Amino acid sequence: QVHLVESGGGLVQAGGSLRVSCAASGWTFGKNAMGWFRQAPGKDREFLAAISWGGGTTYYADSVKGRFTISRDNAKNTVYLQMNSLKPEDTAVYSCAARQNIVVATRSYEYDYWGQGTQVTVSS
DSSP: OOEEEEEOOEEEETTOOEEEEEEEESSOTTSSOEEEEEEOTTSOOEEEEEEOTTSOOEEEOTTTTTTEEEEEEGGGTEEEEEEOSOOGGGOEEEEEEEOSSSSOOOSGGGOOEEOOOEEEEEEO
């Protein structure tokens, strides 16, 4: 069984920062590209960022480019999303995802495993 568990969400004021983490278990972490997505109430799931298996390639949605940073620590089986300059419109449930491929991807259907998500709320 592959498990992804997110943590680190919470309430933060606009302009603040937060780092969410995704701990993976159930397979040999590393040979998998990882991604972060979010979903706000009444909206579709939105791609945020992706990282290749080695961490050498990253890709970001325009909405978060320059504010969010994705990284991974394969020794800890963990991927991170550092979020800076947060805005109220960043409020959503943030989920990580893993794919059985080393190449980054931006579409949710390209990912094979999902965590349950962690709530991030940004107050104005």
